[in-house]
Amino acid sequence: MKINVKRVRESKLTKVNFSDLGFCKYHSDHMFIADYEDGKWSNFRITPHEDLNLSPACTTLHYGQTIFEGLKAYKNKKDEILIFRPDKNATRFNKSAQRMCMPTFPEKYFIQSITELLKIDKRWVPSQENSSLYIRPLMFAMDSYIGIKPGDKYVFIIICGLAGGYYSEPVNVKIETKFTRAVSGGVGFSKTAANYAAALYPSVEAQKDGFHQLIWTDGKEHKYVEESGTMNLFFVIDNKLITPPLGDTVLDGVTRDSIIILSKDLGIDIEIRKISVDEIINSLDNNSIKEVFGAGTAATIAPIKTIGYKNKKYHIPQLSRDSISSTLLKSLNSIKYGETEDKFGWILKLN
Structure with missing residues (x-):
């Protein structure tokens, strides 16, 4: 899988308050995107985290053909980045895709897209105790069409956000x-x-x-x-x-x-x-x-x-x-x- 990369000019990391991370209120600088059309995945790219352009007739907005995942990356005392069980998430993602009548995303692509994105945004993996980088893969239909049928075009995206504690108390x-x-x-x-x-x-x-x-x-x-x-x-x-x-x-x-x-x-x-x-x-x-x-x-x-x-x-x-x-x-x-x-x-x- 060849991935084209476009980096941000200036990182948003300097604006992060690391003493109050919350959960995904800070998104990392980049995101991964791939397109599905004519029965195959292509156009693999890493771009600055930015808004998407969608048709108001996008079938996902009307019929909800969308799935997602959630996993985390951690930093150890050697400043190495550790991703927890991404293969398990890849399997579940594709199980969801099959049920929702969507194309699967090959496990090797799923894991490679995460690792390549984290190599670029590695400074976003926090070192504070009980903190991590939350990784959110998602896929949805992109067809501009009014009518109930499975999509022909899909987009696969990965965004990341800083994660502190989810609950502050029991x-x-x-x-x-x-x-x-x-x-x-x-x-x-x-x-x-x-x-x-x-x-x-x-x-x-x-x-x-x-x-x-x-x-x-x-x-x-x-x-x-x-x-x-x-x-x-x-x-x-x-x-x-x-x-x-x-x-x-x-x-x-x-x-x-x-x-x-x-x-x-x-x-x-x-x-x-x-x-x-x-x-x-x-x-x-x-x-x-x-x-x-x-x-x-x-x-x-x-x-x-x-x-x-x-x-x-x-x-x-x-x-x-x-x-x-x-x-x-x-x-x-x-x-x-x-x-x-x-x-x-x-x-x-x-x-």
Whole structure:
């Protein structure tokens, strides 16, 4: 893959307040772009991060044929740049593409486009503790056409943004039993815009009551919990770590998969099974739930301190330093920042 490069005249890096990074409020200087037309990818280029020109008849604006990914790059103490599990994101990206009737983007192109972009924007990978560069690949249809059909033209783009902490404190969540995020046979397992747009209204309503996110339940009976907004879910009940299984309504989280592998390696007792709302509430009532946390690329591991259900709030015990979630977070971060052996082959080091 030959990539044409056009660099910025002046970097925006000097304008960054590194003591207040937030999440992606600062975008890096450059972006990667590739075009799909006549059944093939071409015109690979790295350009300054800038606005796009779109036709108002662009099919994506009308019919939502778009997908995206999220991964991170870290800097170790040797100032080396480490990318966490990009192959896993490439696989999930193409799984989403197939479901949304879009062309796949070859894994070798996916990874090369990220590495070449980071070579140019390497100064944007922060060295502060608990900070990273968030990498956002996306693809959408570019046809100028009014009518429902799969696109013939697509664009693949990668932009990057500085990432500090996603949540500044443990989160409050509400179990949602009215609205539905995904149904069997739908696109719940795909990282497509429709899933997030459909979640906005019930999420905003929950925020009015002091909740950060929702715990989504199955669309058929609202009996079993599935995931929480931008995160997969984990529960520690009777000292056993439990997470709901994957399916066509649950996103195959990279952090989720990493936690499962790490738990087995650390000797943590873990079960992958359905968890009912009733089991959660009963476990909260009898104090057998010791921890609840979400896991995702943006937040990594986010402890949950309150669960709302039927106008009642249940409080999770305060975590100790040797809690399961704290142990997993420490172990996961030590791999991401290159502080320990990468025994699972998760890290791609930028040459």
